[in-house]
Amino acid sequence: MKAAAASPAPLGDVVLRCSGLHRYLGRDEGRVHVLKGVSFEARRGQVEAIVGPSGCGKSTLLYLLGLLDQPDAGEIAIDGQVMSNTDDAARTAARGRHIGFVFQFHFLMLEFSALENVMMPMRKLGRLPEPEMRERAHGLLASVGLGEKTHRLGTQLSGGEQQRVAVARALSNQPTIILADEPTGNLDARNSTMVFDLLPRLAKDNGQAVVLVTHNPEIASRCDATRPMRDGVFI
Amino acid sequence: MSPNFRIAFRFLTAKKRAMVMSLTCIVLGVGLFVVTQATTTGFQALFIETIIGADGAVLIQDKIQAGHTSFETEHGSGVNIDTTQDNVKLQAGIEEPAPLLRALARNSAVLGASPVLKGSVDIASAARSDTGRVYGINIEEHLKVSNLGSKIVEGSVDDFRTRPAGAMIGRELADRLLIGLNDFIQVSQSGGPPQRFKVMAIFITGISALDRERIYLSLSDAASVLHRPTGVSYLQLQLADASRAPVESDRIVDEVRYNAQPWQEREKSWLSAFGALQVSSAITVLVFTLIAGVAMFNTLAMIVIEKTKDIAILRSMGYERSDVTRIFLWQAVIVLSIGAAVGCLFGAAATYGISKMPLGNGGISGIFSAKYYVVAWSAWHYVEAVSTAVVMVMIASIIPARRAARLEPGDIVRGTAQ
Numbered sequence: 001m002k003a004a005a006a007s008p009a010p011l012g013d014v015v016l017r018c019s020g021l022h023r024y025l026g027r028d029e030g031r032v033h034v035l036k037g038v039s040f041e042a043r044r045g046q047v048e049a050i051v052g053p054s055g056c057g058k059s060t061l062l063y064l065l066g067l068l069d070q071p072d073a074g075e076i077a078i079d080g081q082v083m084s085n086t087d088d089a090a091r092t093a094a095r096g097r098h099i100g101f102v103f104q105f106h107f108l109m110l111e112f113s114a115l116e117n118v119m120m121p122m123r124k125l126g127r128l129p130e131p132e133m134r135e136r137a138h139g140l141l142a143s144v145g146l147g148e149k150t151h152r153l154g155t156q157l158s159g160g161e162q163q164r165v166a167v168a169r170a171l172s173n174q175p176t177i178i179l180a181d182e183p184t185g186n187l188d189a190r191n192s193t194m195v196f197d198l199l200p201r202l203a204k205d206n207g208q209a210v211v212l213v214t215h216n217p218e219i220a221s222r223c224d225a226t227r228p229m230r231d232g233v234f235i
Numbered sequence: 236m237s238p239n240f241r242i243a244f245r246f247l248t249a250k251k252r253a254m255v256m257s258l259t260c261i262v263l264g265v266g267l268f269v270v271t272q273a274t275t276t277g278f279q280a281l282f283i284e285t286i287i288g289a290d291g292a293v294l295i296q297d298k299i300q301a302g303h304t305s306f307e308t309e310h311g312s313g314v315n316i317d318t319t320q321d322n323v324k325l326q327a328g329i330e331e332p333a334p335l336l337r338a339l340a341r342n343s344a345v346l347g348a349s350p351v352l353k354g355s356v357d358i359a360s361a362a363r364s365d366t367g368r369v370y371g372i373n374i375e376e377h378l379k380v381s382n383l384g385s386k387i388v389e390g391s392v393d394d395f396r397t398r399p400a401g402a403m404i405g406r407e408l409a410d411r412l413l414i415g416l417n418d419f420i421q422v423s424q425s426g427g428p429p430q431r432f433k434v435m436a437i438f439i440t441g442i443s444a445l446d447r448e449r450i451y452l453s454l455s456d457a458a459s460v461l462h463r464p465t466g467v468s469y470l471q472l473q474l475a476d477a478s479r480a481p482v483e484s485d486r487i488v489d490e491v492r493y494n495a496q497p498w499q500e501r502e503k504s505w506l507s508a509f510g511a512l513q514v515s516s517a518i519t520v521l522v523f524t525l526i527a528g529v530a531m532f533n534t535l536a537m538i539v540i541e542k543t544k545d546i547a548i549l550r551s552m553g554y555e556r557s558d559v560t561r562i563f564l565w566q567a568v569i570v571l572s573i574g575a576a577v578g579c580l581f582g583a584a585a586t587y588g589i590s591k592m593p594l595g596n597g598g599i600s601g602i603f604s605a606k607y608y609v610v611a612w613s614a615w616h617y618v619e620a621v622s623t624a625v626v627m628v629m630i631a632s633i634i635p636a637r638r639a640a641r642l643e644p645g646d647i648v649r650g651t652a653q
Binding site for chain 1: 238241242245246248249544545547548549550551552553554555556558643644645646648649
């Protein structure tokens with residue numbers, strides 16, 4: 001397992017930075033201080049693993065970094081632009097442009113084919129014309145080994161295949177950051193290896209930063225940097 | 236095809252059973268709305284056509300005079316009650332109709348004016364005696380302001396026009412007197428000498444009150460029977476646009492200083508009854524469209540619950556809250572569009588079918604005559620039905636759509652979405 005980089009990264013390389021993040025969850029007596037002043041950086045072409053026991057706050061941190069949630073205190077910047085205090089529309093737009101998510105439970109839209117799932121973020125962003133979107137989606141699915149199954153519905157794919165579609169979908173808008181929450185947590189060993197092999201390869205090919213949350217020490221050991229967490233802080 | 240529409244369509248087709256249920260409710264709501272509107276307005280329209288056809292759009296019957304007193308008079312032409320409003324006195328009848336007719340002839344809204352002399356009489360046939368009301372008319376003028384010609388069931392208007400001492404009599408009155416075409420009757424005002432007339436035509440207006448007491452004579456014959464050598468009881472007017480009768484009546488009052496009564500005022504009680512019937516029908520069909528709205532709400536609420544993870548995925552991809560709202564509203568629009576189109580077709584087919592259904596007991600007569608269910612074909616029924624469904628369904632859809640949009644993606648993926 002490699003240690004996290006001790007010195008600050010060169011400014012141009014840092015695509016995601018957060019500092020002093022605090023997050024409380026729950027209400028009244030059930031209110032829990034989940035993140036206690038967390039700071040973090042992710043760089044292009046690097047795969048960072050956040051590890052730690054259940055409930056330590058690693059997924060909460062990931063959702064904050066992905067602008068799916070808002071911190072109670074602290075700052076998040078993407079490509080140098082502070083996003084933590086912006087409105088929902090700005091954060092949503094930033095997600096569409098800069099961030100690709102891979103969730104533990106695949107989260108494919110099962111009524112749609114693999115191809116349509118991969119095209120869905122592209123259709124929203126509207127950066128490419130339809131034929132180019134289609135071509136790119138075909139290419140991405142081929143790169144994750146599903147070139148022959150592009151027209152299968154989500155329900156007609158195995159768990160491993162669904163997760164590979166999710167990886168392709170996360171890459172579809174060429175985001176600067178890939179955030180993966182236990183991307184192999186629900187897969188068998190073979191599929192787990194296959195999916196993990198994809199992420200660093202594609203990230204390095206495209207110069208994307210990958211931040212993944214995992215329980216799997218083997219996966220973590222293969223990342224460029226590992227950040228262990230406990231009780232809402234990096235240790 | 237927009238991404239939101241594409242997603243909405245796929246969400247919807249994945250919930251076929253719920254969608255079919257919502258669709259059915261909308262189809263029934265729209266269709267039944269159309270049918271009830273078509274039937275209630277159909278009967279109302281027939282009633283209006285009947286009463287305007289019989290007695291015209293406007294009756295001019297009393298002269299307006301300045302005065303301070305009111306009185307009740309017993310004219311030779313029947314009982315007339317003069318009423319006063321503040322300093323206005325109404326004098327029953329029209330003593331000099333000619334200048335009035337000339338003035339009305341200059342009014343482009345008036346298609347025709349027919350002077351009528353009316354009075355109560357005794358009528359005797361060879362078999363029976365009865366009472367009735369004589370209406371003295373100039374047949375040429377009267378055919379311009381009424382549909383009497385088309386109501387003749389025996390004999391002809393030509394016979395009445397060309398032969399002297401002829402009468403046209405209502406079917407019910409003829410039956411009561413046990414007379415038929417070409418029979419003779421004796422008509423007299425109480426105490427006066429009887430005069431003999433030949434039945435040249437028998438009519439059925441469909442209005443029992445008319446058919447059981449009305450007998451048409453020429454104006455001169457009626458004047459003789461009623462001992463009214465000059466003047467008439469009223470002028471019957473037909474207008475280019477009967478719906479404007481109240482406005483035209485007011486103009487006529489201002490212009491000629493005679494009291495003019497539009498058909499809407501004359502038949503106020505029946506029109507109120509039809510209005511109440513329409514409201515009660517509207518309430519019934521509103522319940523159907525309300526059920527359609529509830530069904531749509533139920534379907535969308537169910538989809539929101541089942542699709543929370545999909546909503547989180549969409550939001551994580553950059554879909555905005557407004558996109559999520561649109562996705563759910565599109566679903567409502569899709570079901571609504573199909574439901575409204577099919578509902579209109581269903582409504583039209585059902586309306587046509589109903590129009591071919593015979594009324595029980597050989598038909599309806601009394602205030603109008605109909606053997607089959609009467610329907611009105613109006614595009615407005617379809618517009619109203621679809622508009623009502625749109626309002627109901629869209630209101631019902633906004634709630635789950637907004638709820639879906641409010642879902643926080645972070646909460647959903649954490650599994651804490653409420």
